[in-house]
Amino acid sequence: MASSKVAIYTALGANLAIALTKFVAAGVTGSSVMVSEGIHSLVDTLNEILLLVGLKRSQKPPDMKRPFGYGREIYFWSYVVSLLIFAIGGGISFYEGISHLRHPTPIESPYWNYIVLGIAIVLDGTSLVTALRAFNEQRGSQPFWSAVKSTKDPATLVVLFEDGSDVLGLIIAFLGVFLGHQFNNPQLDGLASILIGCLLTAVSILLAHESRSLLMGEAADPVTSQQSIALTEADSIVLKVVNALTFQMGPQDIVLIQRVSLRPDLTTEEIVQGVNRIRQTIQAAEPTIRQVFIEPVSYPDTAS
Incomplete structure (x- = not known):
């Protein structure tokens, strides 16, 4: 800028x-x-x-x-x-x-x-x-x-x-x-x-x-999107990123939305802590991602 x-x-x-x-x-x-x-x-x-x-x-x-x-x-x-x-x-x-x-x-x-x-x-x-x-x-x-x-x-x-x-x-x-x-x-x-x-x-x-x-409305750079998926799937609570959507709100302002399949044995507290951890990891790696929205998807729903 x-x-x-x-x-x-x-x-x-x-x-x-x-x-x-x-x-x-x-x-x-x-x-x-x-x-x-x-x-x-x-x-x-x-x-x-x-x-x-x-x-x-x-x-x-x-x-x-x-x-x-x-x-x-x-x-x-x-x-x-x-x-x-x-x-x-x-x-x-x-x-x-x-x-x-x-x-x-x-x-x-x-x-x-x-x-x-x-x-x-x-x-x-x-x-x-x-x-x-x-x-x-x-x-x-x-x-x-x-x-x-x-x-x-x-x-x-x-x-x-x-x-x-x-x-x-x-x-x-x-x-x-x-x-x-x-x-x-x-x-x-x-x-x-x-x-x-x-x-x-x-x-x-x-x-x-x-x-x-x-x-x-354009999506963010594909490299940025792929990096966010890799960081999310590297977390211990995640089985798979079902899909990830990005859109560019400004030159240095990206919004990220992910639907994520989680391990079925997690407690509510573990899910909340894990989602916060993923959000912090993504934003630390790519500061231009200003807002991160993660929607957990249960394992059975994903399998079907």
């Missing part, structure tokens, strides 16, 4: 500074692609603020209204951010690009754009490296795309792909400004803006898909 916050704060500071410089450059040069890039960075700034809101709300303790806690708040806000990337970032970039194709305006003083784009690439590149480090720390030795599909922390994923699309968008913007000025064809500037809109739309679809899956 700490690495996620560092990545978000880094991206927030970078995007706010970049948005201001891009809008200044757009006002001086009249570049359509710089307007798109300025809006893109402004949307990214808003996105980081929403992710921070989601992180803060997700850390609220359980109460009577939400007995399983507020962990899924971060999934909701990550989904909202994904939609904003498409609706605002992608939509306005498309609009600016098409408008510029229909009414092309020559770029004045393109060197201002080059300076701003250079500064933006440095800032966004730094933010991208920070987000990539946070993501790599979470995925360990897992392959990159496999980690993208299985991650339970959408905040880091959103920042990573936002920053990646920022850097690619800046490269497209640079080419649009440079080629448009070089060939005296301002329509290339508008085309670059449309390409940025396509890029943002693709990123938005990917992030929305992952965030929606988590919001709808």
Whole structure:
């Protein structure tokens, strides 16, 4: 969670500074692609603020209204951010690009754009490296795309792909400004803006898909589930774990439900002590399992 916050704060500071410089450059040069890039960075700034809101709300303790806690708040806000990337970032970039194709305006003083784009690439590149480090720390030795599909922390994923699309968008913007000025064809500037809109739309679809899956409810990592079963079956009162269900309430918040077949000769006191012992063993081995529910199943019922 700490690495996620560092990545978000880094991206927030970078995007706010970049948005201001891009809008200044757009006002001086009249570049359509710089307007798109300025809006893109402004949307990214808003996105980081929403992710921070989601992180803060997700850390609220359980109460009577939400007995399983507020962990899924971060999934909701990550989904909202994904939609904003498409609706605002992608939509306005498309609009600016098409408008510029229909009414092309020559770029004045393109060197201002080059300076701003250079500064933006440095800032966004730094933010991208920070987000990539946070993501790599979470995925360990897992392959990159496999980690993208299985991650339970959408905040880091959103920042990573936002920053990646920022850097690619800046490269497209640079080419649009440079080629448009070089060939005296301002329509290339508008085309670059449309390409940025396509890029943002693709990123938005990917992030929305992952965030929606988590919001709808996903099981915990299979390794975590198998470990909990092994620890339960290692206890002296247990014959077999009949089934185990997990669901992810947040990046660091898992609920575990097990139906367990117990030895038939146990007293009530031994069952209570054994269940408490199993719960403590599981939570000590995997602290992200915040709540453990064990339903004892009598041996005859299981045998039938």
